[in-house]
Amino acid sequence: MSGSAPRLAHIVLQTNQLPVMREWYLKVLGARVAFENPAMCFLTFDEEHHRVALFGPPGGGLPERTPVTVGLxxxxxxxxxxxxxxxxxxxxxxxxxxxxxxxxxxxxxxxxxxxxxxxxxxxxxxxxxxxxxxxxxxxxxxxxxxxxxxxxxxxxxxxxxxxxxxxxxxxxxxxxxxxxxxxxxxxxxx
Structure with missing residues (x-):
């Protein structure tokens, strides 16, 4: 393999409760908002422009996942x-x-x-x-x-x-x- 190894840049979470998730991650990670609009919020806590992104589709309606659902x-x-x-x-x-x-x-x-x-x-x-x-x-x-x-x-x-x-x-x-x-x-x- 040539070149440098990739570094993890960020994770993106989809949510039906964008404002609640935004506040939770701001508190838990000691983060700050890098960008925000009604459908998304980018948070960072270090030198990266965003580490956690939250996406809340207009109108919500995403199916809820459980702790044992396939995924992250x-x-x-x-x-x-x-x-x-x-x-x-x-x-x-x-x-x-x-x-x-x-x-x-x-x-x-x-x-x-x-x-x-x-x-x-x-x-x-x-x-x-x-x-x-x-x-x-x-x-x-x-x-x-x-x-x-x-x-x-x-x-x-x-x-x-x-x-x-x-x-x-x-x-x-x-x-x-x-x-x-x-x-x-x-x-x-x-």
Missing amino acids: AHSAFTFATAGDLIARYTELLEAGIEPRVPVQHGVTTSLYYRDPDGNMVELQIDNFATADEATEYMRGGEYSADSIGPSFDAAAFAKAYHEGTPVSELTTRQWAAQFPQVDVFEMLTT
Whole structure:
């Protein structure tokens, strides 16, 4: 292959409730509106002109999808640090937006949310310093044996972080496994 590899530019979501989705994504992603008209809204939160686009056809009427319909399972957004992820978690909690399920994948520490249309949105941090280290972990025994990983208590995660528990400890499956477990697959698909 020649040339540079492509980079993911944006995702587009169709919706029957454009204003509600717009407000949710502005809050959850800390985004700003780059362009908007009555049928669409382009949002960004970084150097790209838009990362999430929302399309609401005039008059709505799109058939509703369910969490188990064929299509996009979820979108994911990475934060630079555990502190950044916890700060966003706290902001969202104060706004009445709670994670559906927190998951310690091993390769990432992730908080999954459902948007107003039922789409799953993952807010995460990478648990490894480089992509090569993460890839090596994914090829190893722990991840191969269970590629989803245990759930954990998001409030306990935030509390432990603020109390000084090292991030290197908080971002392990061993730390997450101490909490009562939920069926992560079921939480992601219902």
